[in-house]
Amino acid sequence: MGGDITGEINYFSHTIDGSPQWMDAGAKLGYNTTNHAQTSVRVTIQDLRGKENTVDLDTNGFEILKYDGLMHEIFVDNSEIQRRFYEEIATVLKKRLNASRVIVFNHINRFRGPNLSADQCDSTHRNPIFSPHVDHDPPSARFKVERILGEEEANKVMQNRFQIINIWRPLGPNPIINTPLTICDYCSLDPHNDVHAGTVYNSPNESDVAQFGAHTAFKNENVPLMNVEQISIELRCLVLYDR
Template sequence: MMPTRGSAPEGSKSISSSVRRRMSGWVYKAECVTHKMSTASTTRASEYDKIVILKNPNSVRTNLWYLKPGFTAKPTFVSVTVPGVFESSNVEHEAYPHEITDVRGHEKLFSLDKSGFEFLQDAVPDEMIQHIRNSRDEEIENKYYPRVEELLKTHTGADRVFIFDHTVRKRIPEHAGDGRGLVGTMQPALRVHVDQAPSAGTGRVKRHLPDEAEKLLRGRVQIINVWRPLVGPIEDHPLAVADYRSVKPEDLVVTDLVYPGHTGETYSVLYNPEHRWYYKSRQQNDEVIMIKCFDSKTDRARVTPHTAIRDPTSPKNPRLRESIEIRALVFHTQERD
């Protein structure tokens, strides 16, 4: 059942020496490295601190896979699996049963700035969905990217949006459940994580827009993931999101994510029974989730732990999940802390 590979630090032994050199320093003795962000305003309690309590909610109970405590090395994932080359991680997870509340009918109680996520209606043509399902990157970038840019601008009030990547996920039961797959395939990630750590947030601006980075970083910068089903209604491995206001700073652990050409930082998450988790039952193709991955503004929700879940109410032979997520830098150049 454990959707991980390897252990720390012995897990590095199955990686070739040349690859290990490129990943130099990924296994080292370290104390638990957690984020330094406050999960509430440092000056006063506000509307952004109030956790939503639903009356008589519909919910499911299922296992969530959190980072296993007791590690002695900085947690590290490699981004793809290449047999004999990239196939190890020093990360171990363990399962904790948790209640996941269905937001259907209560979507407007949640927002990017309060909970860290938001559910929106946004229909797209079926032809576009099929292009995405066929992983036609040129069609995705030329036709879907502009649509998502406009959605982000309209909904957040941003004056600029820069999309830096996308991931199409298709569940293949025989592949690992940690989000990785063979080259060219990505699975739903059955582990609680956050897409970006703060260093990666500012680093993305410098990496993708180097000539403008200094100016852009003077204003408010966000990274937002726009997640959409491609075979709705979702019957298999829906996406669950945690309310930022229920997450403590010490729950988040900085984790390396190693790509062939560079290393970024994300967050792994330690279990806390106070976490409040939500999903949208039978989510359709025109129902998107905006997930905040980073925000330079410090008195709002700043990150959103999330994970795919095994839904105990799924039919016996569900249609296997397919989805797309767009990650974008979102700039509010006139907004200052």
């Protein structure tokens, strides 16, 4: 991206019908079906190239790791390559976080320049989302653990600390230029006032640790629109601990 830039971020403003806010997070085309009204605000977006070591998961809600694996291209769902990639990412997270177990339970490939049409989208092939969000609030995180492990095992593991962590990286030969990912620094947030219902993590035993990483795609106005395929992958991982 070539240095810090100013870009528009579409923040939640109010609900269009006056009722409690809701969102269909299963939308595929790059927008969520919702009753949210949004306000675009121009903010400074920092380029972390060359400053990768200045952010930390526990402090900022995200961090940057170097990928030294073999998977650089989009893969076929439920293939041996997918299994190996899931295993590879689980090993990286387990080592980095000193976790007892890591389960990669989902992935989504996102396409830019050009975007996918409606008939090209499915559960693992989608377009970017252009509104800041957190994927799981505490109730949905607990529900997800039950879906993955079953109620009995979930009740056991949730007696200890657990996390749901997203891994994001580009795929293919073309860098993500036109609509990159940006993540909100947790240190810049007041989680009780800046984040709306359904997205605040409460953890009284870890009040000094970042609880989430709000994130969104944004349109990079500083580069020409490129009609070449730009693909990223995000993987959602359940991270379990012994205590």
